[in-house]
Amino acid sequence: MSLNLFTVTDSGSGIGSANFRPAGTVVCPGCNGDVAPLETAGGWQTCPFCEKRLHIRLWPAIRRNTNAVVAMAEQATCFFHPDKAFQACCQRCGRFVCALCDLQLGAEHVCPTCFERGRVNSGLNDGKAEWRHRDVLYDSISLTLGWSWIIFWPVIVAALPAAIILHVKYRKAPRSYLIPRPGWRFWVAYLGFIWLPILLTALILLPRLVGGRP
Amino acid sequence: MQSAFLKISRVGNLAGGIKWYLSEDCLLAAKRVMYTVEYRRFYLRDLESIVVWPKRVWLLRAIIPGSLLLALAALLWQFANSTTGAVFGVLGLVWAGVELALGPTAEARISTTGATVDLPLVKRMRHARKLLAKVDAAVRVARGGAIEEPAVAMPAAQPATASTEIPSEAAPAAAPIRDLT
Numbered sequence: 260m261s262l263n264l265f266t267v268t269d270s271g272s273g274i275g276s277a278n279f280r281p282a283g284t285v286v287c288p289g290c291n292g293d294v295a296p297l298e299t300a301g302g303w304q305t306c307p308f309c310e311k312r313l314h315i316r317l318w319p320a321i322r323r324n325t326n327a328v329v330a331m332a333e334q335a336t337c338f339f340h341p342d343k344a345f346q347a348c349c350q351r352c353g354r355f356v357c358a359l360c361d362l363q364l365g366a367e368h369v370c371p372t373c374f375e376r377g378r379v380n381s382g383l384n385d386g387k388a389e390w391r392h393r394d395v396l397y398d399s400i401s402l403t404l405g406w407s408w409i410i411f412w413p414v415i416v417a418a419l420p421a422a423i424i425l426h427v428k429y430r431k432a433p434r435s436y437l438i439p440r441p442g443w444r445f446w447v448a449y450l451g452f453i454w455l456p457i458l459l460t461a462l463i464l465l466p467r468l469v470g471g472r473p
Numbered sequence: 474m475q476s477a478f479l480k481i482s483r484v485g486n487l488a489g490g491i492k493w494y495l496s497e498d499c500l501l502a503a504k505r506v507m508y509t510v511e512y513r514r515f516y517l518r519d520l521e522s523i524v525v526w527p528k529r530v531w532l533l534r535a536i537i538p539g540s541l542l543l544a545l546a547a548l549l550w551q552f553a554n555s556t557t558g559a560v561f562g563v564l565g566l567v568w569a570g571v572e573l574a575l576g577p578t579a580e581a582r583i584s585t586t587g588a589t590v591d592l593p594l595v596k597r598m599r600h601a602r603k604l605l606a607k608v609d610a611a612v613r614v615a616r617g618g619a620i621e622e623p624a625v626a627m628p629a630a631q632p633a634t635a636s637t638e639i640p641s642e643a644a645p646a647a648a649p650i651r652d653l654t
Contacts, residue, residue, distance in 0.1 A: 289526070302602045318609075394512075396509065
């Protein structure tokens with residue numbers, strides 16, 4: 260398994276590049292041969308070169324027009340490329356961009372600067388979901404703090420305030436993750452802190468109550 | 474807690490694993506690393522191919538734990554008592570049997586315009602067809618039916634179809650992703 264989600268196996272498959280392959284084929288992961296998908300009953304096929312079993316799903320490539328047109332006289336131009344013609348307006352900062360700089364995020368057009376700024380500042384705001392590339396799971400940290408003190412009990416001195424601070428500061432975080440989740444982990448963390456005092460109290464008080472002693 | 478993403482697959486491991494989600498415009502990989510989740514989007518408009526194949530070492534998942542449990546069972550039978558040995562022996566056989574019954578584990582390669590990434594899309598090969606059908610349906614909706622049938626029966630040496638040139642302005646269809654499943 261790739262350790263880094265952003266690891267790219269290869270890129271570019273244009274004619275003349277080392278990775279060029281005929282249209283309508285995929286590269287066999289076993290032998291790097293070009294394999295055309297076949298219509299089979301179970302969806303499985305074997306690579307004609309290495310006999311590896313494959314399940315292939317292929318879609319025609321949609322090529323975007325990234326050929327920025329050279330601007331004519333008195334025509335609006337790109338903010339980043341003054342010689343290229345205006346293609347779209349960045350919906351974040353309002354800059355004019357050419358076809359090369361026009362980045363489409365869903366229905367939104369943004370310039371490369373806003374895209375990069377959005378990636379860096381992707382916070383817990385729902386409106387920035389398109390930019391989000393990472394979420395920190397504060398509720399899981401709190402849950403670990405709440406229960407892991409059992410391994411080395413003096414840590415509870417720091418773990419309890421840390422769990423409370425995390426809960427107060429990031430109480431809304433789980434619901435604003437890109438994949439939202441409930442905030443019960445914060446409360447289960449407290450359970451980790453109080454189960455031992457409750458148990459000890461019960462063990463002390465229960466015999467007295469059962470025995471009828473004051 | 475409404476989410477625009479629909480969970481379609483989970484490939485877990487000891488470190489956390491990857492969950493896969495589908496939305497109206499992208500296939501999302503959410504990889505759990507300790508206390509963070511990293512996201513990677515594969516936009517359906519840019520998706521070119523997905524290839525799934527069986528892992529070569531999947532049998533080791535059955536053989537290694539099964540053998541260890543059987544060896545432990547033999548030791549317990551010999552030096553402790555036969556009941557404990559029998560329990561561990563049955564555990565080993567059940568483990569190996571379940572792994573064999575579930576079938577091969579899978580690897581996957583996802584190609585988009587300009588990038589190819591190896592990420593496990595499904596845990597087991599037997600789930601691949603159903604999952605790829607879901608992704609295929611989502612891609613068709615996202616591209617607004619601008620896809621001809623890409624996979625046609627033909628000799629493997631020839632290309633299946635030519636790439637179609639579609640302008641980026643082609644608007645995606647608005648059918649919700651939940652209707653596909």
